[in-house]
Amino acid sequence: MFAIISDIHSNLEALTTVLADIEKRGIKTIYCLGDVLGYAANPIECLDLVIDKTEICLMGNHDYAALYEPTNFNQGAESAAYWARKVLEQETDHEKSDKRWRYLGQQKMRWTLETKLKNVKATLDFVHASPRRPINEYVFPDDVYTTTGKMNALFERVKHICFVGHTHLPGVFLEDPDFYTPDELGGKYPIIPDEKAIINVG
Numbered sequence: 108m109f110a111i112i113s114d115i116h117s118n119l120e121a122l123t124t125v126l127a128d129i130e131k132r133g134i135k136t137i138y139c140l141g142d143v144l145g146y147a148a149n150p151i152e153c154l155d156l157v158i159d160k161t162e163i164c165l166m167g168n169h170d171y172a173a174l175y176e177p178t179n180f181n182q183g184a185e186s187a188a189y190w191a192r193k194v195l196e197q198e199t200d201h202e203k204s205d206k207r208w209r210y211l212g213q214q215k216m217r218w219t220l221e222t223k224l225k226n227v228k229a230t231l232d233f234v235h236a237s238p239r240r241p242i243n244e245y246v247f248p249d250d251v252y253t254t255t256g257k258m259n260a261l262f263e264r265v266k267h268i269c270f271v272g273h274t275h276l277p278g279v280f281l282e283d284p285d286f287y288t289p290d291e292l293g294g295k296y297p298i299i300p301d302e303k304a305i306i307n308v309g
């Protein structure tokens with residue numbers, strides 16, 4: 108069993124609460140879909156915890172912004188990215204500093220896991236944003252009604268299951284296209300052979 112977390116955005120209180128819940132459930136393997144940085148007050152503490160506790164962490168647009176440059180950010184988000192960069196640069200322990208920058212620099216944009224979930228063979232893709240543009244593209248629930256062409260193009264790039272974050276709106280997109288909130292699904296989505304899904308973990 109594994110847990111997927113995403114969009115921590117330097118929020119240490121939220122991250123420690125979620126990690127404690129994961130530990131309470133006895134789950135040892137954690138994957139992170141990125142955006143460790145941005146917005147809140149504890150970029151370093153959050154990054155260190157992610158490095159320590161997760162098996163893999165994908166590159167999010169806010170991580171990219173702190174490492175390279177902000178792309179289509181509003182003023183607040185851009186300031187937060189530059190501030191996170193400054194805080195990371197202020198580290199006087201070179202070993203710690205190198206470890207963090209190297210980790211950010213080696214984050215993947217996409218990662219695939221072939222596995223079995225409850226005896227169902229599953230191909231799991233992990234990205235921060237969307238299967239088409241893994242760092243920056245927003246996939247909103249409304250897209251299933253307003254831009255079905257976009258949804259078709261996204262599902263063409265999905266082999267089976269694709270986990271995303273980025274919008275902070277949890278739920279499951281199916282190929283119809285359709286979108287189901289966690290409430291509508293009773294908090295569960297069974298992995299079905301040959302049924303494609305884009306699952307936003309929130």
Ligand SMILES: [Fe+2]
Nearest residue numbers: 142167168273
């Ligand atoms: Fe994001």
